[in-house]
Amino acid sequence: MAQLILMPDKERSALKRHPWLFAGSVGRLVGRARAGDTVEVLADDGRPLGRAAYSPQSQIRARFWTFDAAETVDDAFFKRRIATAVARRAALPELAGQEGLRLVHAESDGLPGVIADRYGDTVVVQLTSAGADKWRSAIVAGLVKATGCDRVYERSDSDVRGLEGLAPTTGWIHGTAPSVPLSIGENGVRLGVDIAGGHKTGFYLDQRENRRLLAELAGEKEVLNCFCYTGGFSLQALAGGAASVLSIDSSGPALAQARANLALNPHLPGVRAEWLEADVFQALRDFRKEGRQFDLIVLDPPKFAPSAAHADRASRAYKDINLLGCRLLRPGGLLMTYSCSGGIGLELFQKIVAGAALDAGRDARIVRRLAGSADHPVALNFPEGEYLKGLLVQVD
Ligand code: SAH
Numbered sequence: 060m061a062q063l064i065l066m067p068d069k070e071r072s073a074l075k076r077h078p079w080l081f082a083g084s085v086g087r088l089v090g091r092a093r094a095g096d097t098v099e100v101l102a103d104d105g106r107p108l109g110r111a112a113y114s115p116q117s118q119i120r121a122r123f124w125t126f127d128a129a130e131t132v133d134d135a136f137f138k139r140r141i142a143t144a145v146a147r148r149a150a151l152p153e154l155a156g157q158e159g160l161r162l163v164h165a166e167s168d169g170l171p172g173v174i175a176d177r178y179g180d181t182v183v184v185q186l187t188s189a190g191a192d193k194w195r196s197a198i199v200a201g202l203v204k205a206t207g208c209d210r211v212y213e214r215s216d217s218d219v220r221g222l223e224g225l226a227p228t229t230g231w232i233h234g235t236a237p238s239v240p241l242s243i244g245e246n247g248v249r250l251g252v253d254i255a256g257g258h259k260t261g262f263y264l265d266q267r268e269n270r271r272l273l274a275e276l277a278g279e280k281e282v283l284n285c286f287c288y289t290g291g292f293s294l295q296a297l298a299g300g301a302a303s304v305l306s307i308d309s310s311g312p313a314l315a316q317a318r319a320n321l322a323l324n325p326h327l328p329g330v331r332a333e334w335l336e337a338d339v340f341q342a343l344r345d346f347r348k349e350g351r352q353f354d355l356i357v358l359d360p361p362k363f364a365p366s367a368a369h370a371d372r373a374s375r376a377y378k379d380i381n382l383l384g385c386r387l388l389r390p391g392g393l394l395m396t397y398s399c400s401g402g403i404g405l406e407l408f409q410k411i412v413a414g415a416a417l418d419a420g421r422d423a424r425i426v427r428r429l430a431g432s433a434d435h436p437v438a439l440n441f442p443e444g445e446y447l448k449g450l451l452v453q454v455d
Pocket of ligand 1: 262263266286287288289290291292307308309310313337338339340359360361
């Protein structure tokens with residue numbers, strides 16, 4: 060096995076068990092290693108730090124598989140790690156029985172570059188790093204073993220693969236396509252999931268708990284759901300007894316799936332739902348001119364800032380929609396607002412929302428802080444895992 064020797068005094072983050080080694084902290088490679096190969100990581104003084112996957116093309120030059128320098132990274136390693144990740148979910152009562160569930164959350168489950176989501180009896184896997192890509196068949200075998208699922212679909216088409224020099228790869232890698240369209244039950248609502256063409260692995264499982272909260276809050280309210288995608292929040296608002304739910308998205312296919320999802324739920328009062336294909340920035344401005352008002356507004360936009368480098372522009376976009384959102388709320392109304400940008404921290408996000416309320420001339424207070432569901436845990440040694448943050452704000 061090749062050895063990756065760190066620069067002098069660059070072992071601190073590894074000693075704190077942070078799984079990434081940036082190019083700037085790597086001194087030299089002793090021996091030969093290709094993309095995805097496992098290398099032994101050593102401090103400059105020769106102290107062994109663990110074993111990592113080598114990514115010669117990426118700024119994240121290596122990702123630790125293990126901080127135990129004696130642990131072998133082989134098929135059995137992946138079987139163990141995946142079984143542990145699945146067991147973690149099974150041990151949390153709130154996740155028991157969920158048909159849609161994230162089984163493996165990458166670094167936070169000790170498996171950098173590996174995402175696995177379960178939709179009924181189908182697992183969708185996304186491999187985003189050279190190391191994860193290399194161990195594809197061990198990972199698939201581990202998922203099949205740990206879940207008993209006999210279908211695994213690969214959705215390795217995320218942009219970040221490009222940074223690793225990996226081409227997109229998609230398709231069935233275990234079993235065959237189910238004969239009926241895939242759907243999951245979530246808090247009493249049925250949702251179709253397009254694993255081949257949808258976002259991420261097909262659905263935003265990370266918002267499950269927040270959608271449930273919306274159902275609790277929506278009773279009798281006029282709800283506006285911005286960036287609705289396939290209607291997850293919209294349907295929960297209807298289930299919670301909303302007076303009306305207006306949902307906006309710029310994607311025609313997402314709205315088509317949202318309408319189909321509503322049709323899957325004949326118990327919901329579909330006449331109270333309205334779908335609008337539009338740019339949210341424009342639509343909110345138009346509503347303002349028309350003097351429209353709402354009791355509860357959800358803002359769950361796409362990632363405006365994939366990294367800290369985009370933070371400035373993204374901040375303006377978040378400010379803009381939150382400002383418009385505050386203006387469209389009736390007194391006492393609720394703003395449920397999110398950022399899933401890794402490049403925008405919680406503190407900055409709160410500042411942006413505060414600035415938005417101030418500019419809207421509205422006093423407002425945080426009544427709840429919101430985060431991703433429990434199947435998207437954040438490892439304490441990997442704070443970067445906390446990408447989704449949200450605030451429930453009550454506006455005077
Ligand atoms: N809340 C959803 C997930 C939202 S994902 C859920 O719980 O499932 C973000 C959505 O924003 C995507 O569906 C995308 O099509 C949409 N989108 C991106 N930019 C937009 C814009 N400017 N106006 C309207 N929709 C937009």
